[in-house]
Amino acid sequence: MAHAYTPGLRVTRRTVIRKRRILPLKGEVLVGVGDRVSKDRVVAQTDLPGNVVTLNAVNLLGVTPAELPGYMLRQVGDRVEKGEAIAETRPFIKWLKTTIQAPVTGAVESVSTITGQVILREPPRPVSVRAYIDGRIAEVVPDEGVVVETSGAFVQGIFGVGGERWGEIRFVAASPEEDLDPANIRPEHKGRLLVAGALATLTGIRRAVEVGAAGVIAGGIRDRDLRELLGYDLGVAITGTEEIGLTVVVTEGFGRIAMAGKTFSVLKEREGEEASVSGATQIRAGVLRPEIIIPSGAEGPDAAAAPGQSEGMQIGDPIRVIRQPYFGRIGAVASLPPELQTVESETKVRVLGVRFEDGSIAVVPRANVEIIEE
Amino acid sequence: MPDLNVIIATDCGSTTTKAILIEKKGDVYRQTYRGEAPTTVEAPFEDVTRGVLNAIQEVEELSGRKILDGERIITPANGEAGVDIYISTSSAGGGLQMMVAGVVKAMTGESAQRCALGAGAIVMDVLSTDDGRLPYQKIERIRQLRPDMVLLSGGTDGGTVTHVVEMAEFIAAADPRPRFGMGFRLPVIYAGNRVAREVVEKTLGDRTALTLTENIRPVLERENLGPARHKIHDLFLEHVMAQAPGYRKLISWAGAPIMPTPGAVGLIMQTIARKQGINVIGVDIGGATTDVFSVFGEVFNRTVSANLGMSYSISNVLAEAGLRNILRWAPFAIDEADLRDRIKNKMIRPTTIPQMLEELKIEQAIAREALRLAFIQHRALAVGLKGVQTERTISDAFDQSATGESLIRMMDLHLLVGSGGVLSHAPRRAQSMAMSIDAFQPEGITRIAVDSIFMMPHLGVLSTVNEQAATDVFDRDCMIYLGACVAPAGTGRPGEKCLDYELHLRGGRTERGDLSVGEVRVHPLKEDAEARLMAQPARGFDLGAGRGKPVEATVKGGVVGVVVDARGRPIQIAEKEDERIRQITEWNKAMDLYPK
Numbered sequence: 001m002a003h004a005y006t007p008g009l010r011v012t013r014r015t016v017i018r019k020r021r022i023l024p025l026k027g028e029v030l031v032g033v034g035d036r037v038s039k040d041r042v043v044a045q046t047d048l049p050g051n052v053v054t055l056n057a058v059n060l061l062g063v064t065p066a067e068l069p070g071y072m073l074r075q076v077g078d079r080v081e082k083g084e085a086i087a088e089t090r091p092f093i094k095w096l097k098t099t100i101q102a103p104v105t106g107a108v109e110s111v112s113t114i115t116g117q118v119i120l121r122e123p124p125r126p127v128s129v130r131a132y133i134d135g136r137i138a139e140v141v142p143d144e145g146v147v148v149e150t151s152g153a154f155v156q157g158i159f160g161v162g163g164e165r166w167g168e169i170r171f172v173a174a175s176p177e178e179d180l181d182p183a184n185i186r187p188e189h190k191g192r193l194l195v196a197g198a199l200a201t202l203t204g205i206r207r208a209v210e211v212g213a214a215g216v217i218a219g220g221i222r223d224r225d226l227r228e229l230l231g232y233d234l235g236v237a238i239t240g241t242e243e244i245g246l247t248v249v250v251t252e253g254f255g256r257i258a259m260a261g262k263t264f265s266v267l268k269e270r271e272g273e274e275a276s277v278s279g280a281t282q283i284r285a286g287v288l289r290p291e292i293i294i295p296s297g298a299e300g301p302d303a304a305a306a307p308g309q310s311e312g313m314q315i316g317d318p319i320r321v322i323r324q325p326y327f328g329r330i331g332a333v334a335s336l337p338p339e340l341q342t343v344e345s346e347t348k349v350r351v352l353g354v355r356f357e358d359g360s361i362a363v364v365p366r367a368n369v370e371i372i373e374e
Numbered sequence: 375m376p377d378l379n380v381i382i383a384t385d386c387g388s389t390t391t392k393a394i395l396i397e398k399k400g401d402v403y404r405q406t407y408r409g410e411a412p413t414t415v416e417a418p419f420e421d422v423t424r425g426v427l428n429a430i431q432e433v434e435e436l437s438g439r440k441i442l443d444g445e446r447i448i449t450p451a452n453g454e455a456g457v458d459i460y461i462s463t464s465s466a467g468g469g470l471q472m473m474v475a476g477v478v479k480a481m482t483g484e485s486a487q488r489c490a491l492g493a494g495a496i497v498m499d500v501l502s503t504d505d506g507r508l509p510y511q512k513i514e515r516i517r518q519l520r521p522d523m524v525l526l527s528g529g530t531d532g533g534t535v536t537h538v539v540e541m542a543e544f545i546a547a548a549d550p551r552p553r554f555g556m557g558f559r560l561p562v563i564y565a566g567n568r569v570a571r572e573v574v575e576k577t578l579g580d581r582t583a584l585t586l587t588e589n590i591r592p593v594l595e596r597e598n599l600g601p602a603r604h605k606i607h608d609l610f611l612e613h614v615m616a617q618a619p620g621y622r623k624l625i626s627w628a629g630a631p632i633m634p635t636p637g638a639v640g641l642i643m644q645t646i647a648r649k650q651g652i653n654v655i656g657v658d659i660g661g662a663t664t665d666v667f668s669v670f671g672e673v674f675n676r677t678v679s680a681n682l683g684m685s686y687s688i689s690n691v692l693a694e695a696g697l698r699n700i701l702r703w704a705p706f707a708i709d710e711a712d713l714r715d716r717i718k719n720k721m722i723r724p725t726t727i728p729q730m731l732e733e734l735k736i737e738q739a740i741a742r743e744a745l746r747l748a749f750i751q752h753r754a755l756a757v758g759l760k761g762v763q764t765e766r767t768i769s770d771a772f773d774q775s776a777t778g779e780s781l782i783r784m785m786d787l788h789l790l791v792g793s794g795g796v797l798s799h800a801p802r803r804a805q806s807m808a809m810s811i812d813a814f815q816p817e818g819i820t821r822i823a824v825d826s827i828f829m830m831p832h833l834g835v836l837s838t839v840n841e842q843a844a845t846d847v848f849d850r851d852c853m854i855y856l857g858a859c860v861a862p863a864g865t866g867r868p869g870e871k872c873l874d875y876e877l878h879l880r881g882g883r884t885e886r887g888d889l890s891v892g893e894v895r896v897h898p899l900k901e902d903a904e905a906r907l908m909a910q911p912a913r914g915f916d917l918g919a920g921r922g923k924p925v926e927a928t929v930k931g932g933v934v935g936v937v938v939d940a941r942g943r944p945i946q947i948a949e950k951e952d953e954r955i956r957q958i959t960e961w962n963k964a965m966d967l968y969p970k
Contacts, residue, residue: 025551049517052547054509065536109547114573115540117509119547159722223714235681235690236662237721254718283724284388284662284686323726324733327719345734346801346969347727368726 008320008371009156009251009289011263017154017293018138021129022145024048029140037131037148039166039276044145047124053104058116060100061089065116072118078108080120087118132164133276134295152295153266155251157217160279160290161230161239162247165193167214169271169294173197176259180204180218189213193275193292195267199256200248202228209245215277217267217292219252219259220328226254240280240288247279249290252320257328260320260372270294313371319354323368330372331356378458378840380451382433382441383832384426385635386413386464386624388662391422393429394832395437395457396847403843405851408827409433414620415466421620422466423627447627459839462628463831465635466618470494470610471553473521475501475545477528477537480760480778482566485591486527488755489565489599491676493606494637495523496663501544503528503537509544516548522614524550524560524582525602526574529567531592538566542577549581558617559583561609565590565602585609597759603637610634630839636665636676638834642844643667643791644674645837649845652788655814657745658828659794661685661724664744666752670781675756679748684741684796685724692717695743702947703739703812705958706732731968734801738809741796745813756781784817784943785863785918791853793825804896804965807856807934817863817943818918819907819927823853855901857932861939862915865946866891872940873917875909877929889940892957894964897938899931907936915942937965 027046031037058065074086080102088099106122135150172184173196180196182203190212196204200218202225208216227233229244251263275294282288313319317333335353341363342348349365356362381396381403391414395407409432414425427445434441440455441448448456472495476482479502490497498519501512516524524545528538545562552560562582564574571586578584588601611631615621625632633641639658647654647669656667662683667676681690692700697710716736720726728734760778792798792810800806806824816822829852837844862873870891877885877897885897899905907929913922929936941961948954962968 049549052510052513054513054544054547110543112539112543112577115536115543117540117543119543121547159718222711223718224711226718233689233693234718235693236687237689253722254715255712281722283722322719322723323728324716324730343729345728345731347729347734348801349727365727365729368729370723 008373009158010373011155011260011266012373013153013266013269014151014296015154016149016151017133017135017295018147018149019132020141020145020147021132022141023129024127026143029143029146031137031140031146033137033140035137037135037137039131039134041131042128043131043137043148045126045128048127050106050122050124051104052109053106053120053122055100055103055118055120056116057087057100057111057118061087061098063089063116065113068113068116068118069111072111074102074108076108076111079106080108081105086120130164132278133293134274150293150295152293153270154294155263155266155292157249157251157290157292158253159221159237159239159281160247160249161226161242161281162215162244162279163240163242164276164278164280165214165247166274166276167191167193169193169195169267169273169275171195171268171271176219176261176264179256180208180216182207185211185213187211193217193277195264195271197264198258200250201225205229205246205248213246215247215249215279217249217251217277219250220255220257221248221250222256223254237281237283239282240278242279247277249277249279249292252328253322255328260330262318262372267292313352313366318372319369320372321354321364321369323364326354326356326362326364329356334361378843380439380457381836381840381843382430382447382457382460383836384429384460384462385828385831386415386422386426386462386466387635388466388469389413391425391429392828392832393426393433394827394829395433395439396836396843398843402850403840403846405829405847407433407437409436413466415618421623422464422618423620423623426462426624449629459629460627461630461832461835461839462624463633463635463638463835464615464621464624469496469636470523470606470614470634471496471498471521472523472525472606473498473501473516473519474525475527475541477503477541477566479505481594482528482591484755484760485597485599486525486565488597488675489527489590489602490525490606491678491755492599492637492640492674493603493610494634494640494676495606496678496680501541503540512544513548516545516550520551520553522553522561523606523609524562525606526562526564527566527590527602529570529589530594531568531589533567533569535567535570535573538570539573539577542574546577546581552613552617558613561585561613563587563602563605563609565605568592583613595759607631607633607637630835633835633838635831636678638831639665640667640674640676641834642830642837642848644669645841645844646848648672653783653786654789654791655782655787656791656830657748657793657797657814658825658830659684659741659744659748659792659796661795662687664748664794666748668752668756668782670756670783670786673756673781675752675781677748677752677755679744679751682744682748684737684744684794685720687721688740689717689721691740691744691747694747700739700743702954703742703958704735705955705962706735707951707955708736735968737796738800738805741809742813745809749814753780753782784815784820785916787816787818787820789821789823790814790816791823791825793828793830798824798826798828802967803854803856803933805967807859807937808961808965808967810856811859811861811937811939812945815861815943815945816859817861817916819925819929820859820861821930822856822859822932824856825852826854855930855932857899857934858929858936859939860907860909860917860929860936861941861943862911862917863943864911864915864921865942865944866912866914868892868946871912872915872942873909873911873938875907875938877936878906878908880904887938889938891940891942892946893940894961895938896935896965898935899929901932903931904928905931905936934965
């Protein structure tokens with residue numbers, strides 16, 4: 001293959017960011033191309049079919065399925081109120097009468113003469129999609145949703161939990177090496193996105209939830225703590241719907257790892273500004289990484305365009321090693337020998353030389369580094 | 375079908391599209407060149423044919439044969455240009471995801487599951503009248519899942535219609551939507567009681583894209599999975615693939631219907647088992663899923679463990695197997711918290727490879743557990759039909775396995791084939807052999823192989839157009855035979871006698887062994903060589919002829935040789951950590967698994 005390396009995570013001060021905001025089912029788009037939208041603005045909405053309730057009517061009435069239609073007081077398509085009689089028997093002795101009352105408000109969906117089931121459907125449930133970022137509508141996908149565009153800082157994390165939230169960026173660590181210390185989290189951090197350095201500690205995250213912070217961003221998290229936080233062991237990396245009171249984004253990986261200096265400084269420069277964050281991560285087909293977006297509010301021709309496909313690895317490119325024995329260390333590509341080499345595990349692989357920030361040099365498989373992309 | 379001399383085949387996987395060139399050399403077909411390129415189903419390309427063309431282009435460059443004329447595959451072959459046919463399989467975009475429904479979970483529910491799995495699908499859920507869920511829970515589940523396709527079965531022909539119609543009503547009430555194509559109707563296959571067809575059509579006809587086919591369980595005593603499987607393949611092409619980017623073009627290029635990758639693997643395994651008259655187990659361990667195939671007594675079964683794999687799903691192996699089970703294969707102690715973080719890091723960065731030896735050992739320990747768990751799931755489904763009335767004698771009353779008995783009899787297994795990165799690309803072949811033996815624990819005499827470059831999908835679809843080409847290439851180029859495993863079944867205390875044997879090699883040389891319980895020994899025997907084995911298991915151990923009975927057989931060699939495994943079945947691993955580490959280290963040394 002032409003490019004056998006892990007595509008890097010993007011960490012950039014200024015770029016054009018486009019987000020597709022699509023409904024789960026077809027519905028109505030509420031904005032037009034060119035409209036300015038704020039992150040909490042509803043841009044599209046639809047109705048999800050309501051829940052259904054099944055009633056074994058023939059058992060309740062003591063009749064056969066074929067006879068059932070004759071006992072129905074409400075027919076398919078009729079609206080019913082909770083508690084309203086929908087079917088009843090007509091015995092000679094009135095007090096032997098059996099009545100079925102609607103257990104929910106809704107409509108009669110079907111009456112089966114084979115199974116004797118009556119299905120009621122509750123009213124549709126509205127769902128809406130918000131803009132998620134402050135920006136401009138760049139495109140409308142008819143009946144489905146929109147594409148919102150903005151320019152600003154864009155930071156991809158490697159893993160996250162929790163959904164889309166927004167808040168002002170506040171630092172609770174002085175350096176990329178510093179862990180999330182619960183003592184630094186105060187009531188005024190309510191609704192804020194808290195940035196720590198190395199480790200999102202369990203006590204720190206719990207304290208952040210307690211004060212009502214919107215999110216926590218850090219270099220790493222311990223798997224043991226994640227399990228405590230979620231209440232279960234995460235089997236596959238498909239996240240974004242966890243309800244843990246906030247959103248967590250880690251930028252480097254699992255364990256205690258200092259946040260890459262560049263990521264820390266990009267966020268630090270925008271401290272005090274509003275950002276949108278999502279923890280949604282999906283590693284399989286259709287890769288999705290968690291993200292932090294800080295719009296500049298000046299989208300337009302002056303904003304740098306999003307970079308195209310990377311052209312491969314070059315000498316001097318900044319990289320992060322993503323596997324032992326140098327896991328989490330940042331450096332630059334020093335050499336790219338073309339021939340296969342045998343590493344300690346006896347695996348034959350293409351390697352590269354990396355010069356770490358302290359000047360030391362090491363050889364690692366190319367598959368075990370990722371480019372820190374602009 | 376005209377004479378096929380040059381064949382180009384691709385498998386469009388989720389990440390990589392692999393192309394192989396097969397050419398007829400004299401009387402036999404050989405796989406000659408291969409190429410691969412990233413799959414291009416997703417943005418920014420969103421056209422699967424780009425990756426296919428790139429992979430074929432690599433084959434062109436390596437072989438010197440001109441196959442493409444711009445964006446067209448040249449057919450038929452003419453001298454040094456073109457190919458006679460292009461064929462392909464696909465698992466891109468997550469493969470074929472199905473939901474199946476039956477009336478009784480252990481009967482039509484299981485049959486429907488076997489049917490969908492055998493066709494190459496991932497079964498997202500099995501709904502049945504007796505699955506313990508309330509009607510509204512079933513409906514909610516159908517709605518949430520968004521499968522590519524639904525298979526509805528239930529009832530024997532002429533039997534009661536009520537229950538299967540009830541399931542149809544639930545599906546109708548859920549008003550399910552397919553995964554791809556927001557405005558499209560979901561394909562539903564009805565393969566249940568013939569008598570209920572009309573009502574099912576009335577219930578589902580205007581809400582779904584309904585297809586009717588023969589009942590998969592026309593009578594309790596017989597499964598009839600073929601017609602429904604064919605319908606699944608047809609609908610896979612018409613509905614699911616046609617929605618995926620670029621597939622309409624790909625379908626038009628192909629000279630045979632494009633098949634789901636695992637469906638094609640199942641086909642080649644069945645062909646091999648039938649032609650050679652053997653029982654086969656195959657396993658494909660990927661990053662996200664592990665597929666197990668078996669053919670025993672001509673009965674084919676496939677299962678897919680959707681969340682057992684070596685990268686995307688590696689963390690789930692830890693969750694399901696438990697840390698203790700993984701660590702028992704590691705010849706060292708390791709800190710639990712550290713191991714957890716390492717496994718999660720592999721999950722979020724799935725393409726990394728172990729640079730350190732210790733990391734390789736950990737990955738291979740995890741692989742053993744992923745394979746073991748996938749095989750347990752396979753055994754649970756590869757069973758005889760349940761619910762069948764059999765005449766029972768008083769002695770049968772003590773034997774509860776009269777129906778629903780497992781079809782997998784390890785003593786009768788002839789060939790175990792492994793594929794997937796961790797098995798096919800292990801730095802030493804002996805590591806692949808050790809992982810296969812530890813996970814599957816074959817009994818008696820079993821040949822073990824790996825698929826060199828995961829060519830089985832290509833060969834499966836090829837077998838539909840030219841069986842000879844498929845089997846020629848399978849034997850000569852696809853399989854790398856690792857050797858034979860000779861393993862007496864039974865248990866004993868470490869140090870007790872287990873097996874005496876002689877291996878009579880070509881040229882009159884004889885190697886003798888006398889193994890105690892807990893020992894492993896390897897005898898090199900080349901891939902094309904055979905040896906005559908004469909073995910006498912100790913009392914309590916069975917090598918195929920019964921406990922303590924002598925066995926004489928021919929064993930075939932491989933790149934590793936003949937592994938005589940006297941660790942017992944199940945393999946006995948010491949409880950105490952230092953004892954266990956000593957044991958694993960000895961086994962690893964006996965098989966020369968790792969550098970010193």
